[in-house]
Amino acid sequence: MCSSVVVGHNVNFDAAFLKNAGVKLPSEMFDTLDMAYILEPSAPSYNLGQLADFIGIRFIKAIGLLLIV
Numbered sequence: 001m002c003s004s005v006v007v008g009h010n011v012n013f014d015a016a017f018l019k020n021a022g023v024k025l026p027s028e029m030f031d032t033l034d035m036a037y038i039l040e041p042s043a044p045s046y047n048l049g050q051l052a053d054f055i056g057i058r059f060i061k062a063i064g065l066l067l068i069v
Contacts, residue, residue, distance in 0.1 A: 009033050009048045 004026040008014060011031045018025060036046050043054050052059035 003028070005030065007032065009036075 006015070006026055006029040008029070009032045011029050011033075015025055015029060032048075033046060036043060036051055040051070040055065043051055045051060045054070049059045049061070
């Protein structure tokens with residue numbers, strides 16, 4: 001049995017637009033924004049680019065949507 005999971009930063013924001021456009025989303029969604037609030041409570045910003053810089057991850061802005069099936 002194959003199942004899909006959505007992982008994203010502030011995923012509920014994007015999910016609302018996708019659902020409104022008729023896209024069926026998996027029931028499992030993991031939000032890195034929620035994880036950041038828990039794991040990095042002293043971060044100066046929770047913007048994805050600034051958060052990546054804060055924790056030392058090279059951030060490359062992706063344009064588009066990546067689906068792994």
